[in-house]
Amino acid sequence: MQKFIISLQKKNIRDREKLFVIEGDKLIKEFLSAKASINILAARPEFIALLPSDLTGSVNEIVNVSYEELKHISTLKTPKNALAVIPIPHKKIDTTEIFKGLSLVLDCIQDPGNLGTIIRAAAWFGISDIVCSHDCVDVYNPKVIQASMGAILHVNVYYSNLEEFILSAKRVKVPIFGAMLEGASIYEHKLDNKGVIILGNESKGISEELYPLITDTIMIPGINKAMSGIESLNVGMATSVILSEFSRRNYQ
Numbered sequence: 001m002q003k004f005i006i007s008l009q010k011k012n013i014r015d016r017e018k019l020f021v022i023e024g025d026k027l028i029k030e031f032l033s034a035k036a037s038i039n040i041l042a043a044r045p046e047f048i049a050l051l052p053s054d055l056t057g058s059v060n061e062i063v064n065v066s067y068e069e070l071k072h073i074s075t076l077k078t079p080k081n082a083l084a085v086i087p088i089p090h091k092k093i094d095t096t097e098i099f100k101g102l103s104l105v106l107d108c109i110q111d112p113g114n115l116g117t118i119i120r121a122a123a124w125f126g127i128s129d130i131v132c133s134h135d136c137v138d139v140y141n142p143k144v145i146q147a148s149m150g151a152i153l154h155v156n157v158y159y160s161n162l163e164e165f166i167l168s169a170k171r172v173k174v175p176i177f178g179a180m181l182e183g184a185s186i187y188e189h190k191l192d193n194k195g196v197i198i199l200g201n202e203s204k205g206i207s208e209e210l211y212p213l214i215t216d217t218i219m220i221p222g223i224n225k226a227m228s229g230i231e232s233l234n235v236g237m238a239t240s241v242i243l244s245e246f247s248r249r250n251y252q
Contacts, residue, residue: 008020014138018087020085021145022083022084023084039060039086040060040084041082043065046081070083099169099172101193103128103129104118105197107198108136108200108204110201114147114236115132116144116146117236118130119139119151123154124243130158166213174195175194175215176198176214178211178217185220191245193246193250
């Protein structure tokens with residue numbers, strides 16, 4: 001079992017087995033409370049003993065492990081009390097539903113922490129769907145799961161050809177917002193309660209081939225005085241600011 005769980009740290013094994021790993025007491029309790037399917041719960045005896053019986057009905061196998069065993073299979077420097085193996089859900093993009101509201105498109109996001117933060121921000125602001133380019137970091141990377149802090153339970157993350165997805169949005173006249181360094185201030189530009197919001201790679205931004213598909217370029221204005229070393233916001237921070245403004249407008 002230990003070798004198998006360790007092997008799931010690799011994307012090709014996760015893809016083949018259709019499984020991923022979550023770690024941490026709080027995160028596992030959230031999955032249990034949501035009645036999410038769990039193949040294996042590997043935990044210290046004291047953690048298992050404190051679980052209410054009504055929370056373990058969705059667990060196929062519960063395994064008692066020592067702290068030393070957890071250290072061996074964990075990706076964390078300081079392991080918690082439990083680790084679980086979860087089936088990767090099969091999700092198919094339903095553009096009819098997605099285009100009824102706001103969705104995020106992520107173009108080549110590489111950092112696991114950034115993707116996890118974006119998922120968490122999306123969940124907080126009620127965004128249900130994120131569409132990633134095929135060269136984005138894997139959503140089931142352990143660092144993404146940790147950074148999302150359980151928000152992965154509430155957000156659908158898909159991988160698709162972005163040009164095809166955006167073109168399908170344009171065909172039904174859904175606005176395409178591109179977050180760029182130059183554009184209209186998000187605080188002054190007309191925003192909508194539906195649309196696609198594109199966020200680009202950490203260093204290169206949105207791919208040039210997507211530029212012609214954007215209907216509205218938006219940006220987050222900073223202070224007028226240039227500051228050394230600060231050219232733009234981190235993409236995770238930028239996502240939170242953008243979604244906050246969309247949310248504020250829609251609640252007015």
